[in-house]
Amino acid sequence: MGTPVVELSCCILCEICVEVAPHAFAINDAGYVEVLALDDYSDEDIHEAIKNCPKDCIFRE
Numbered sequence: 001m002g003t004p005v006v007e008l009s010c011c012i013l014c015e016i017c018v019e020v021a022p023h024a025f026a027i028n029d030a031g032y033v034e035v036l037a038l039d040d041y042s043d044e045d046i047h048e049a050i051k052n053c054p055k056d057c058i059f060r061e
Contacts, residue, residue, distance in 0.1 A: 004024065012055055016054070017052075021049040024046050
């Protein structure tokens with residue numbers, strides 16, 4: 001599985017990704033979603049965050 005990427009130009013900051021996978025996504029000091037550094041991004045909750053993004057702006061590289 002690849003690293004998740006958040007396309008900030010379409011992100012509406014709903015924070016569903018942060019709620020579903022707080023170990024992988026966070027709101028940074030600038031107020032944007034960022035992907036946190038992990039060794040492995042294969043967790044089911046990351047898949048759920050991608051699937052539940054209302055704007056489909058999270059994808060894997």
